[in-house]
């Protein structure tokens with residue numbers, strides 16, 4: 382693997398860029414691996430990466446039915462924050478956010494992490510109370526957030542109309558080190574680092590069945606043949622229910638499409654991320670100048686990865702009161718991704734009824750921000766067979782034990 386550096390760019394410029402090697406290999410699957418991870422989204426790739434980096438487990442295959450990051454990882458609006466209410470959530474999201482800070486250096490791949498600050502607008506008295514409570518919880522958890530008033534909001538985002546007739550801006554929960562990263566680059570960076578460790582990243586290979594014996598998985602059936610494994614990690618977001626059914630167990634998960642869109646590119650006008658949960662919309666400006674706008678989830682279970690007219694209208698209409706300038710913009714494209722929702726809006730990083738099989742899912746509308754922390758915790762679980770401190774509370778069995786981690790407020794807007 383060529384190491385990326387300023388020196389390498391200069392060297393390649395001098396020799397017409399003939400010396401770059403492929404970023405990752407595309408091998409045919411071997412007949413057996415120590416660990417097979419199903420799903421090459423961010424979470425699956427990060428799991429493999431930390432298995433290699435933290436535990437030296439490198440005989441690993443990551444199997445992807447489409448292309449790297451072609452699921453939700455490449456379809457999200459890239460918001461990164463850790464201002465959650467409950468302690469287990471703040472711990473894993475803050476771990477992820479702090480890993481994002483050094484991820485480009487760690488992976489030797491520019492993931493374009495931009496800690497530009499994230500604000501969640503308070504547009505009702507109820508939200509003010511909720512966010513002040515979260516601010517206090519975050520203080521105890523060591524997460525740097527603070528509640529700011531409307532004047533500070535206006536100073537940070539001059540294009541905002543804070544005196545909207547229906548929902549004036551009353552303040553915001555502000556996380557200065559929240560921000561965004563380039564979603565494809567996160568998948569590509571992890572894939573490249575996995576490949577450099579000798580792991581097999583296998584694309585265009587769908588898992589179609591799971592073979593087990595004596596309560597343990599022995600192999601997965603794929604469109605490229607049967608692949609044996611000592612341990613199996615299922616990390617397939619919106620398809621988790623399908624994979625669990627193949628392995629013979631059920632999950633407390635619903636799958637729905639979540640939608641987003643981008644406008645035509647315009648000059649820089651907003652250098653923070655804004656989330657408006659009451660009117661339901663969230664927005665940032667990409668480096669290309671497009672306004673990246675997150676919409677809502679479909680109100681019915683489905684597996685469609687596309688947008689709909691209804692959501693464009695609903696989302697843009699609700700954001701225009703707070704951002705009147707949006708009414709002059711053309712929307713460039715829209716899309717959808719299949720997200721996996723749990724009842725308490727918290728994820729699952731868990732053992733399963735099968736002894737050597739582990740599952741990571743339920744990140745719903747907000748798992749991009751968690752990728753490094755989730756991969757770290759999942760690798761720990763797979764390597765040791767028992768959850769570590771970051772994953773301990775996120776067992777899939779918590780729903781029947783009544784140990785919910787209620788994040789319906791922190792995850793109240795789809796992002």
Ligand SMILES: Cc1cc2nc3c(=O)[nH]c(=O)nc-3n(C[C@H](O)[C@H](O)[C@H](O)COP(=O)(O)OP(=O)(O)OC[C@H]3O[C@@H](n4cnc5c(N)ncnc54)[C@H](O)[C@@H]3O)c2cc1C
Pocket residue numbers: 419420421422423424425444445446447448449450451452453454455456457458459460461586587588589616617618619620624639640641675716717718719720742744745746747748749750751795796
């Ligand atoms: C529109 C939208 C906006 C979002 N905005 C944000 C945001 O701003 N911030 C945030 O934190 N999160 C956001 N999210 C959520 C975030 O994108 C997801 O939680 C996260 O990307 C999930 O990553 P993953 O690796 O678990 O899943 P995915 O990236 O979906 O990866 C799972 C992979 O498994 C593969 N797979 C499925 N079935 C099989 C099979 N049978 N065999 C082999 N491979 C299989 C899929 O092809 C897919 O590539 C958003 C999501 C959407 C859809």
